Amino acid sequence: MSETRLRFPPSPTGYLHIGGARTALYNWLYAKQTGGKLILRIEDTDTDRSTAESIDGIVEGLQWLGIDFDEGPYFQTAFAADHVAAADRLVASGHAYKCFCSKEELESKREAALAAKKPLGYDRSCRNLSASEVAAREAAGLPSVVRFKVPDRPGSLGYDDKILGRIEAAYAEIDDFVIVRSNGLPLYLLCNVVDDIRDRITHIIRGQDHMTNTLKQVLLYEALGAPLPVFAHMPLTLDTKKAKISKRSHGEIVAVQFYRDNGFLPWALNNYLALLGWSAGNDREFYDREELIREFSLERINKSSAIFNYRKDDPKFITDPKILFFNEHYLRTMPVEELAPLVAGELQAAGLWDEAYDGARRQWYLDTLALIRDRFHTLKDFTSLGRAYFADDFAVDSKPLEKNVLKFPDLVTWLPMLADRYEKLAEFTLESTEQVARELAAELAVKPGVLINAMRTLTTGQLAGPSMFDIVVTLGRDKVVARLRDVAKFF
């Protein structure tokens, strides 16, 4: 069997959204699984809406997700000659014809049909124009488009969809669709097929919104004498109100870039996307790259559409809770060596990076990440909630300050006492620091928790965090002593 060739053909009219990313991911998975190739083709024939910015955004988004392509990006406009040649060939072979109906005429007919609740299709009035009639209209300078002549046969045509099964429609139901604009530029339906034939695409995995287009494209393949690729129409991604997701109505939350900019791990998003509409038939939910490539299958993609369950009304969830769940899972289970460079990027951006973290303090850096990552949701938390581990200018939250410090005014003398003892400690370890703190609490006749919670507040600025003495040892004697002695400034 020859190699499988797949493509991801975005139109550069916006950013890469999660629905598009999912389509790209499924194509990528299938290409990888079958040892085939993935081609990126930018479908920029809509020159009015295509932007260079959008192209960059799409390429960057795919790159961030780790969805690499083997060929491209190709640009559809670069193959305009192919498209025109194919259209000419279809007209010459009698598979297509010129139509002189004006936009206005068609529009009024469509409105009339809508009002009369009749089918909206083209009435084929130019379909049987004689050669002389065509010549006369051309001589009169009438603009024309090219329409595909849907075979006038009984019965139906169809194709076998890998996901949906057999899809059929009666020939009579299919409109004589336009393949070339009046300005001579071929349209998507044709360009797409011509490009897929030229690129030797064997499998087309795309959204179900293309289902009816596919029938027309099957006709095009047939007329162009090319073999049909395998089609697989995947379910759409809708919002909680079952409407298509779009930037206009949902904002940046549906853009892949949003996840990159908000400290998400690319694989967490991939894992989420893979399971949005596909499952291996078991309860498995975590996959690494190789496992997903191996287990993925077209046949097990769901038929029904999936809902992107974001809730903009709940500040706790900046996106679909399940994306957060996957992100948190990978954040605390991935090898800390892999996490290290990602956090490094955040620290650098925040001006908290120290070259020593890659050198002499490498081990400290890794240990610290391992210690603090359990409570974090995204990469962003390392520089916000975790700032005290990398800098001295961290903020102390008012809530823990109130609850753990100000409530016990005596701490203003107790904490410096503890600092003194820590300073004199021969060995600054987990055991010794805990022992000293507990001894002091006993001497002062207070519960150890009073001292411990105050310590956490002063050393990290946070209400919650790792076990106190892990923090103490991680921060080191100097910082702990200094921060404890600083207690007075809060009173």
Place this chain on the structure above:
RNA sequence: GUCCCCAUCGUCUAGCCAGGUUCAGGACAUCGGCCUUUCACGCCGACAACACCGGUUCGAAUCCGGUUGGGGACGCCA
């Protein structure tokens, strides 16, 4: 309006093709509990669904038909 597709907990889904082992399993979210000097993790538990109506059958979430609901397409957009 016409044509096409779809239909299991709030959400993602398993089970359906090869009907009984399912008064439907898992995950997220939610709510309780345990653990913890904190918070989280973890663990335990609770809540929660086969859209409806008929048919076939000894037996239907599973097969068939219809209804309803949802989505898509119907563009000189892609």
